[in-house]
Amino acid sequence: MMVSLYSAATGMWAQQYKLDTVSNNLANVDTTGYKKIRAEFQDLVYQYYKNAGTPTAQNSTIPTGIYVGHGVRLSATNRIFTIGNLEQTGNALDLAIAGDGFFQIQLQDGRIAYTRDGSFKIDSDGRVVTANGLTLVPNIVIPADAVSINVSPDGIVSAEMQDGTIENLGTITLVRFVNPAGLKAIGDNLYLQTASSGDPIEGTPNQDGFGAIQQGFLEKSNVDVVKEMVDMIIAQRAYELNARTIQTADDMLRTVSTLKR
Amino acid sequence: MVRGIYTAAMGMLVDWFKLDSTANNLANVDTVGYKKDIPTFSVYDERHVYSSLNRKVPIGNLPYSVVVDRVYLDATEGSLQYTGNPLDLAIVGNGYFSVQRNNEVLYTRAGNFKLDAEGFIVNADGFRLLDVNNEPIRFEDGFSIDAEGYVRDHAGNVVSRIAVYGFASQQNLKKVGYTLFLPTEESGPAVAVEDFRILPGYVELSNVNAVAELVKMVELQRHFEITQKIVLAEDEMLAKLFSQLATLR
Numbered sequence: 001m002m003v004s005l006y007s008a009a010t011g012m013w014a015q016q017y018k019l020d021t022v023s024n025n026l027a028n029v030d031t032t033g034y035k036k037i038r039a040e041f042q043d044l045v046y047q048y049y050k051n052a053g054t055p056t057a058q059n060s061t062i063p064t065g066i067y068v069g070h071g072v073r074l075s076a077t078n079r080i081f082t083i084g085n086l087e088q089t090g091n092a093l094d095l096a097i098a099g100d101g102f103f104q105i106q107l108q109d110g111r112i113a114y115t116r117d118g119s120f121k122i123d124s125d126g127r128v129v130t131a132n133g134l135t136l137v138p139n140i141v142i143p144a145d146a147v148s149i150n151v152s153p154d155g156i157v158s159a160e161m162q163d164g165t166i167e168n169l170g171t172i173t174l175v176r177f178v179n180p181a182g183l184k185a186i187g188d189n190l191y192l193q194t195a196s197s198g199d200p201i202e203g204t205p206n207q208d209g210f211g212a213i214q215q216g217f218l219e220k221s222n223v224d225v226v227k228e229m230v231d232m233i234i235a236q237r238a239y240e241l242n243a244r245t246i247q248t249a250d251d252m253l254r255t256v257s258t259l260k261r
Numbered sequence: 262m263v264r265g266i267y268t269a270a271m272g273m274l275v276d277w278f279k280l281d282s283t284a285n286n287l288a289n290v291d292t293v294g295y296k297k298d299i300p301t302f303s304v305y306d307e308r309h310v311y312s313s314l315n316r317k318v319p320i321g322n323l324p325y326s327v328v329v330d331r332v333y334l335d336a337t338e339g340s341l342q343y344t345g346n347p348l349d350l351a352i353v354g355n356g357y358f359s360v361q362r363n364n365e366v367l368y369t370r371a372g373n374f375k376l377d378a379e380g381f382i383v384n385a386d387g388f389r390l391l392d393v394n395n396e397p398i399r400f401e402d403g404f405s406i407d408a409e410g411y412v413r414d415h416a417g418n419v420v421s422r423i424a425v426y427g428f429a430s431q432q433n434l435k436k437v438g439y440t441l442f443l444p445t446e447e448s449g450p451a452v453a454v455e456d457f458r459i460l461p462g463y464v465e466l467s468n469v470n471a472v473a474e475l476v477k478m479v480e481l482q483r484h485f486e487i488t489q490k491i492v493l494a495e496d497e498m499l500a501k502l503f504s505q506l507a508t509l510r
Contacts, residue, residue: 007287041293043289066332248479
């Protein structure tokens with residue numbers, strides 16, 4: 001008798017969750033390398049009062065049975081790894097990956113994290129680091145007397161020295177995952193591998209399906225503001241619809257309670 | 262005791278069932294690949310009514326009560342939404358994807374697929390999408406899916422082909438939840454179809470029409486209130502009857 005109340009409650013809960021993901025996406029609309037999250041839903045199990053094929057009194061069988069569903073559940077929050085727009089910055093250490101792949105970053109505890117945020121800096125020792133001071137792997141050290149830095153599409157980093165000579169500083173390698181959506185986001189634009197992402201596959205940029213490195217560009221977030229706003233409207237209206245169901249069920253229960261005076 | 266009370270009460274129970282069904286449809290208004298439920302009703306018991314003068318000639322039928330007859334699913338296509346995600350697949354027209362759960366094959370139109378750690382295409386629950394040979398479809402690396410369901414590796418070679426099945430009567434599919442369906446005797450077995458078109462980068466939205474469901478809900482609520490009035494009226498009649506009987510004595 002109270003199935004509708006609970007179904008509607010699952011609906012309200014699901015839409016609230018959708019709004020949470022939409023607001024996180026919108027908050028990160030301008031975050032370099034951010035990948036949007038999508039909340040996905042499924043219907044819940046069905047209760048069969050009468051199974052299809054049950055014989056009826058009229059010497060026939062019920063064709064479809066009588067069943068009722070129990071609402072909705074959140075089935076996945078899926079991170080969508082489509083590529084964001086590349087924006088030119090002109091900064092020599094802004095690197096974008098045009099295609100598949102992640103940069104490798106060493107965390108303070110020694111673990112390797114992965115990112116598509118290529119806004120690198122140079123720390124006091126000349127090492128290439130992220131905005132938070134975590135070092136890029138393999139580590140590249142820029143000599144203090146370098147005049148300009150050049151990163152080729154296949155990841156070779158070279159510097160022009162004051163005396164005009166070109167010095168090779170190393171090669172940036174990328175990794176990719178069979179299932180990037182399975183990576184665990186730990187904030188600061190960093191991801192960690194999990195059992196569902198698979199092991200990292202390392203390779204050279206611009207080869208074997210890896211994206212080319214674009215120096216002087218940053219990858220913007222892949223959040224589409226218009227779509228997120230539409231999703232927000234849908235979440236709000238669906239929330240209201242389910243609230244309306246609860247109100248109706250409540251009104252009907254009140255009607256029942258006036259049956260006995 | 263008085264038949265009218267029971268008949269009206271059955272009507273109220275049927276309204277509750279309608280509300281339960283509508284609530285589930287509305288909860289799934291945003292569920293990819295969801296198909297709405299439509300409950301139907303029938304007269305439970307009908308008796309011939311005879312003239313009091315001549316007990317042999319029936320003068321009509323009197324329905325005793327109403328019950329939920331059956332629930333069938335409305336298999337009409339939901340609208341398609343562009344997502345740009347290469348693993349989102351929508352089927353245009355009739356047809357269902359097949360996914361494997363343990364040793365069982367289930368059917369779905371929810372095309373929001375993902376990859377698992379081994380590179381198989383799976384649905385949200387990790388059930389693997391099957392190809393025309395009933396084998397799970399795997400990608401090692403780089404791939405594309407075209408409108409005919411051919412899956413290619415990054416060199417452009419065909420790896421496998423996604424299977425799409427149809428049913429003689431989609432309305433009689435059994436819902437198992439999680440936007441999955443099973444064939445029944447009435448739906449007929451799954452038959453591979455050829456004339457399908459897959460749209461990569463799209464998902465099929467729920468086919469629930471929020472306005473229609475809302476109108477249905479308002480309607481059933483008012484019906485519920487009217488039927489309640491009938492129960493109250495029957496009760497008043499009984500009260501009057503008993504009080505008058507008491508004064509006669």
